[in-house]
Amino acid sequence: MHQGIRAKSGLTPQTRSRSPEHVWMCVLIEAAVMVKWTDKERSLVQAVWEKVDIDVVGPDALARVLIVYPWTERYFGRFGDIFTATAVLQNAGVAAHGRVVLTALDAAVRDMDNIRGTYAALSRLHYEQLQVDPENFALLADCITVAIACKLKSALDPQSQATWKKFLSAVVDAMSSQYN
């Protein structure tokens, strides 16, 4: 079991070179925060995700964030005109970035036991360089869910939605994990 936790904790060569005590602390913290999934939950998340077209849902989800929560525009000055719904929906930068976000989500779906590891570098980037308020991650998560609901309709039943929410909460948590 000791080996199993070490294997799953996503230890990097950098952490291995630190003291054994430090390394073991990292392992314990990772084990404590690792989200646990039942087989049923894993298959529900997969069943939702396999129906998602990243090229459609990605742009739609990011457009929704900018239209429903316009203050998020503050992070996307480089996209040019994103100040009306029409402009947002036609903006190529928004669409491209929406695809980028969902592509990262794909990595998390493929490795649900290492969501923190998958997002560690992105979390650091969003904190240290992009200076994004982590509250925004939850807003984007909600918009991703609504965008998926529009496509899946009755296929996103209450239980699927709840499990998908658990998965996105783990992603939001991972995105906030390097803020300190």
Place this chain on the structure above:
Amino acid sequence: MLSKREKEVIAEIWERLTPVAEDIGSDALLRMFASYPGTKTYFSHLDISSGSSHLLLHGKKIVLAIAEGAKDISQLTVTLAPLQTLHAYQLRIDPTNFKLFSHCMLVTLACHMGDDFTPVIHAAMDKFLSAFAAVLAEKYR
């Protein structure tokens, strides 16, 4: 702030949903109970299992109240006065839960309307449900 056009669109949508109030309301409630199990604590006196008559009745009640409020959004405080009193003094539901229900209602509407639940309509609906929840909580303290 809702524009005149947004208020019209919201009123139209809820008018169309009134005949299926039971389905919409119970679906939103079921989603809320599944995603946010803490919300079930307010319903220990009812059978809130899928398809139960309690759930359908309660869902219908909520949707009809929302639809009534949607008819004249500028008069929300007047329309909701009795419900404000009910929620503040009898039900005493923590207002954080209104946000949770609103999110689940958005998902219900998205599932029901599909691509017709455009980002613009999504924004208007979210603003309306937030305003509705804020008015509902006005008498809390």
